[in-house]
Amino acid sequence: MATSVISFLGTGQKIQPQDARSEYRRTIYRFTLPNGGHFDRETSLFGTALVEYLRHIGVEIDRWVVLGTSASLWSELIRVIRNQDAIDEEEYCRIDDRVIARNVDSKSLQKWEQILNEHARPLELRLCLIGEALDPQSQQQIARALFDNVPHGNDVIFDISHGFRHMPVIAAFVISLMRWTHGAKNVRFFSGVFEARQGDITPVIELPICQQLVEATEAAAILKLTGNYAPLARCLGVDAEESWFLENTNQLHTARSKAQSMNKQAKQRTDAVGSELLRLLRERLLWTQQSYYADRVRQSALEALNHGDYFRAAILMYEALLIAAARILNLPGDPLAYELRQQGESELFNRLEGDLRELLTDLQHARNSCAHGSRSPRSRVQHIMQSPDAFRELIKKASELFDRLPELLKP
Numbered sequence: 001m002a003t004s005v006i007s008f009l010g011t012g013q014k015i016q017p018q019d020a021r022s023e024y025r026r027t028i029y030r031f032t033l034p035n036g037g038h039f040d041r042e043t044s045l046f047g048t049a050l051v052e053y054l055r056h057i058g059v060e061i062d063r064w065v066v067l068g069t070s071a072s073l074w075s076e077l078i079r080v081i082r083n084q085d086a087i088d089e090e091e092y093c094r095i096d097d098r099v100i101a102r103n104v105d106s107k108s109l110q111k112w113e114q115i116l117n118e119h120a121r122p123l124e125l126r127l128c129l130i131g132e133a134l135d136p137q138s139q140q141q142i143a144r145a146l147f148d149n150v151p152h153g154n155d156v157i158f159d160i161s162h163g164f165r166h167m168p169v170i171a172a173f174v175i176s177l178m179r180w181t182h183g184a185k186n187v188r189f190f191s192g193v194f195e196a197r198q199g200d201i202t203p204v205i206e207l208p209i210c211q212q213l214v215e216a217t218e219a220a221a222i223l224k225l226t227g228n229y230a231p232l233a234r235c236l237g238v239d240a241e242e243s244w245f246l247e248n249t250n251q252l253h254t255a256r257s258k259a260q261s262m263n264k265q266a267k268q269r270t271d272a273v274g275s276e277l278l279r280l281l282r283e284r285l286l287w288t289q290q291s292y293y294a295d296r297v298r299q300s301a302l303e304a305l306n307h308g309d310y311f312r313a314a315i316l317m318y319e320a321l322l323i324a325a326a327r328i329l330n331l332p333g334d335p336l337a338y339e340l341r342q343q344g345e346s347e348l349f350n351r352l353e354g355d356l357r358e359l360l361t362d363l364q365h366a367r368n369s370c371a372h373g374s375r376s377p378r379s380r381v382q383h384i385m386q387s388p389d390a391f392r393e394l395i396k397k398a399s400e401l402f403d404r405l406p407e408l409l410k411p
Contacts (some may be wrong), residue, residue, distance in 0.1 A: 001186070002062045004154045005054070005144065006171065009068030027202045029192045041199075046161040048079040048193035049204075050410065051123070056158065061157075065149045067142065067171075071183035074112060074127065081119045091115050104129065131387070133167050133217035142167065143174045150178060155186040161194070173232025176214055187211050209273070216273050220280060227307040229284045235277050238265045250316065253336055254295055256288045263288070269367045293335050294324035298402050305395050310388070314367040317398045321348060321360065324402060328409045351409055356401060363398050366391070 007069050029049040030038040039056055041049035047066065054061055067073060075096035078084050095112045098104045113127040128145035131138030150156065156175055160168035175405035178184045189207040196203055212235075219231035228248070233240035243262050246255035263285050269275045287299035301316035323335050326344035333340035352360055362384065369385050376382060384390045 001060070001155050002151065002153070003059055003157055004063045004065055004150045004177040005047070005051060005053070005061055005157045005159065006065045006150070006175070007050070007067070007161075008167050009047070009066055009074065010162035011047070011070035011073060025253050027192075027194065027197060028200050029204050031204045042200075043076075043079050045073060045076045045158050045304065046204075048077070049192070050159050050190055051080055053204075059157070061123055063124045063126060063149070063151065063154070065126045065128065067130050067145055067167070068104075069130060069132055069188065070104045071099070072104070072163075073099060074104055074109060075099050076140070077112075077116055077125065080123070080125070081116065083119065086119050087115060092159065131169060132164060139170055142170050144270050146171065146174050147181070150182055150184065154181045155188075156184045157188045157190065159190055159192075160193040161190075171194045172210070176217075179218070184409070187214060196334075212273055216277055219277065221278060223284060225307060227284070227303055227309060229281055232277055232281055232284075233262060233266065234279065236266045236269070237272060238262055247300065248302075248312075250312070250319075252300060253293065256296060258287045259285050284360055292324075292327065294320050294327055294402075297323060298399060301395065302399060305392060308388075310391055311370045313395050314363065314391075317395050317402075318363050318367045320404055321363075321398065321405070324405050325409060328406055347409075356408070359394075359397055359401060362394060366394060 026042050026044045028040050028042045029046055031041075031049075031053045033039055034057060039053050041052055043049045047064070051061060051064060051318055064080070066077065077090060078087055079094060081087060091112070095108060097106070098108055105157050109127050113125055116125050116127075128149060128151040129147055130141040133139045133142060156178070158168070158171065158175060160172075172189075175184065175187055181185070187210070187332050189210040191207065192202050192204050194202050215231075219235050220233050222228050225335060228244055229246040230240040240259075240262050243258040245253060245260055246252075263282065266281060269278055284303075287296050287303060290296040290299055297316050300319035301313050301320055304310075304312035304316060319341065320346035322341045324344075325331075326333070326335060326340050326347045329344075329347055331340060331343050333343070333346070335341075348360055351355065362378065362381050365378050365381040366384055368374060369376050369381065376385070384394050
């Protein structure tokens with residue numbers, strides 16, 4: 001998978017400040033290799049060490065997007081070039097003088113980018129001049145730079161080591177959005193922790209919890225907004241696609257056993273993120289603990305209403321009433337059979353009176369309007385179909401009717 005690396009550039013210190021051509025201070029960045037051991041690189045710029053490390057472990061990097069201000073250490077990007085002697089010394093001095101003077105502008109940076117890219121192939125650098133992100137307009141520059149320069153479908157590796165501390169915070173939220181706008185599904189975060197150095201060695205840490213949190217946040221949001229628990233279960237290492245499919249297609253008779261089996265597969269977690277997701281999953285599947293089929297259908301209707309799924313809420317609530325009536329009246333037959341539902345419907349309309357019968361009729365017409373895209377001749381239902389609040393009130397009243405059915409249908 002093609003990968004883009006994103007870095008912020010900070011400022012640097014000359015080893016001999018009085019000498020304009022003195023090198024910048026360096027440190028040895030130490031990476032832990034996936035199979036054990038270390039990978040060390042001495043450099044003044046963590047991003048160059050990160051790019052070399054990623055190349056070393058076989059990551060295909062096609063673009064390095066570098067963001068910085070007019071005072072950032074742009075000249076040190078020369079370190080990413082394997083043969084640095086190929087760079088014209090005058091060109092290097094020209095950009096370095098601007099770095100020292102803290103007045104790098106777009107024209108000089110574009111020229112430097114062109115020079116670097118002539119020697120960095122197959123790696124492509126994109127150098128993005130931004131402000132200090134101290135005001136909303138400048139903060140938007142970070143978002144624009146990432147939107148414009150990270151290719152769609154790329155994995156992202158985010159270097160959070162340099163720049164003002166608030167800049168990577170802004171970029172992290174932008175990258176979260178880009179998972180949806182740019183298809184950047186896999187994101188890895190690296191930091192060279194200069195404050196934790198021991199002697200000349202600066203440890204490098206990867207932050208897998210960031211990717212875990214991004215995925216967990218999205219899964220929790222999907223659950224909250226749609227009721228779909230499959231992404232959340234996936235975060236827990238459990239496949240819930242079939243269970244969710246069965247529930248979402250109103251096959252609750254088989255969805256229950258699948259959901260219960262899947263719930264058992266989701267083991268207790270010791271990590272904080274996993275424990276919270278497991279709690280959400282188990283709350284979402286409480287409907288499977290209802291003893292009667294009609295109760296489970298009613299609970300699913302209310303769950304759908306909570307997520308704004310008005311279509312399923314109307315269909316399921318109406319069916320729950322029919323199934324409950326058939327059970328309470330001990331009508332013979334399979335509750336999954338259409339014929340039994342018809343009998344339950346007939347009994348309800350025969351036995352309910354006044355406002356309760358009107359309520360059932362309103363629900364029936366609202367359900368039909370949802371299912372067929374038709375318009376009911378009942379003016380009250382026409383109003384319900386144009387008002388989310390009125391629709392919710394209808395479903396809630398139907399749920400209250402469900403609770404009263406044992407009393408209303410007793411001999």
